Amino acid sequence: MKYDFDTVIDRSNNFAAKYDELEVKFGRRDLLPLWVADMDFKAAKPIVDAIQDRAAQEIYGYTARPDSYFEAVMDWYKRRYGWEIKREWICHSPAVVTSMSIMMREFTKPGDKIIIQTPVYYPFFSVVQDNDRELICNPLKRVGEKYVMDYEDLERKIDDGVKYLILCNPHNPVGRVWTKEELIKLGNLCIKNNIKVIADEIHGDLVLGGKRYTPFASISEEFAKHSITCVAATKTFNIAGLQASTVIFPDKKDYDKFEKVLNILDIKRNNCFSLVAVEAAYREGEEWLTQLIAYLEENIQFVTDYCRTNIPQIKPNKPEGTYLLWLDCKELGLNNEELQDLMVNEAKVALNSGIGFGKEGSGYMRINVACPRALLQEGLNRMEKAIRGKFLE
Numbered sequence: 001m002k003y004d005f006d007t008v009i010d011r012s013n014n015f016a017a018k019y020d021e022l023e024v025k026f027g028r029r030d031l032l033p034l035w036v037a038d039m040d041f042k043a044a045k046p047i048v049d050a051i052q053d054r055a056a057q058e059i060y061g062y063t064a065r066p067d068s069y070f071e072a073v074m075d076w077y078k079r080r081y082g083w084e085i086k087r088e089w090i091c092h093s094p095a096v097v098t099s100m101s102i103m104m105r106e107f108t109k110p111g112d113k114i115i116i117q118t119p120v121y122y123p124f125f126s127v128v129q130d131n132d133r134e135l136i137c138n139p140l141k142r143v144g145e146k147y148v149m150d151y152e153d154l155e156r157k158i159d160d161g162v163k164y165l166i167l168c169n170p171h172n173p174v175g176r177v178w179t180k181e182e183l184i185k186l187g188n189l190c191i192k193n194n195i196k197v198i199a200d201e202i203h204g205d206l207v208l209g210g211k212r213y214t215p216f217a218s219i220s221e222e223f224a225k226h227s228i229t230c231v232a233a234t235k236t237f238n239i240a241g242l243q244a245s246t247v248i249f250p251d252k253k254d255y256d257k258f259e260k261v262l263n264i265l266d267i268k269r270n271n272c273f274s275l276v277a278v279e280a281a282y283r284e285g286e287e288w289l290t291q292l293i294a295y296l297e298e299n300i301q302f303v304t305d306y307c308r309t310n311i312p313q314i315k316p317n318k319p320e321g322t323y324l325l326w327l328d329c330k331e332l333g334l335n336n337e338e339l340q341d342l343m344v345n346e347a348k349v350a351l352n353s354g355i356g357f358g359k360e361g362s363g364y365m366r367i368n369v370a371c372p373r374a375l376l377q378e379g380l381n382r383m384e385k386a387i388r389g390k391f392l393e
C-alpha cells in the first residue's frame, strides 16, 4: 500500500513526549518540536493491525514470547544484512539505554574506563558517568564534509583500564554509517587490547542513499565474540512507546549475567502489545520502511536546499543514515546559549543543542526531519525569520 507521510497529524492528545515535554525541556510550550528522535508519522498498517487485534482480545495478562518472535528478528537480520544471529544469543530488554546501563553496572567495576566517540547520543555519557565509570572520549575527526574515526587518538587513549567501547552504528548525531573497513579497523584495535564493543545499532535500518549498514558482530566470529549488539524495532518503526528492544550476546557468559539482572528487576517480559508489534514490524513492515526512507531522503534534500538558498549561515551535514540532521551553525557567530536562545525564543523551534552531544558539538544543532514536509518548512521559515531579524537589527 502507499503510505501518506505528508499529512500533519494532531498529536495534542497523543501524550507525546516530543510535544508534552517542551516546557520541561525548553522552558516554553509554544515551540515546533523538531528534537527527540520520534517520528510524526503513523506506524505501518501491519503493526497497527497487530496491536488492534491484540487489544480486541480484551485480556492483557503476562506475556510469553513465542518462537515466531525470535524467528522474526533472526529472519530480518539475515535477509537484510546477511547476519546469522543464533536463537540463544537473543535477549529482550525494555530499551537500549536500559541495556547499556545494566551492562555498565554488571559487567564493569567503578573506575573502569569506557570509550565513546564524540559527539554522540547524550545518554552514552550518562550511562557511563552516572554509574561511576570513567568516561574516555575518542572524538571523531571532521575531514572535509565527513566525520571519520580517529584511530591514532584511540590507540593513545587505550590502556589496561579500558574495558568497553560504546559504538554508535549508524552514528547519532553525525549520521555516519560506518563502512565494513572502518569497523574492521576499529574492531581489530579493540580485540588486540581486550576491549569489548557495545554496538548500539538502533539506527541500523535507517540508512539512506543506498549506503549499507554492516552489523559490527556480523563481520566475523571473533568480532561477534567481542561484542554485544543492541537493536530495536522501536526506532525503525516509530513504536518507542511500546518499549521493547533486543540485545544480542554471542558470548553466553554475558547473556547469563544480563538475563539474571532482568530476572532480579522483573523486567524480562515484553508487554503484550510490543510482542505482537515487533513481530509484525519485522515480518511485514518493510514496505512502510522503504517508503519512509524515500520520504526522509527528500526531507533531507529539502532542508539542505532551503538552507543553501535562504539560511546559508547554517550548513547541514549530509547524513548517510538516521533521520537526524547535524546543522553546522558556527557561521552565525553565536555561543551555545545564544544559539539555543535564538532557536527557542526567537524562532520558536525546539532542536537539540549540539553541545549536549559533547564539546565537539559546540556551534551545532540537531534537527529531526522525520515529520511531514510542511512542518519542516514551517520550522525552517521560523528559523530564517529569526536569523534575518537578529542580524538585521
Ligand SMILES: Cc1ncc(COP(=O)(O)O)c(C=O)c1O
Residues within 6 Å of the ligand: 037, 094, 095, 096, 097, 098, 121, 168, 172, 200, 202, 203, 232, 234, 240, 245
Ligand atoms: C543511538 C541511540 N541509542 C538509543 C536510543 C534510545 O533507545 P531506547 O529508547 O531503546 O533506549 C536512541 C534514541 O534516539 C538513539 O539515538
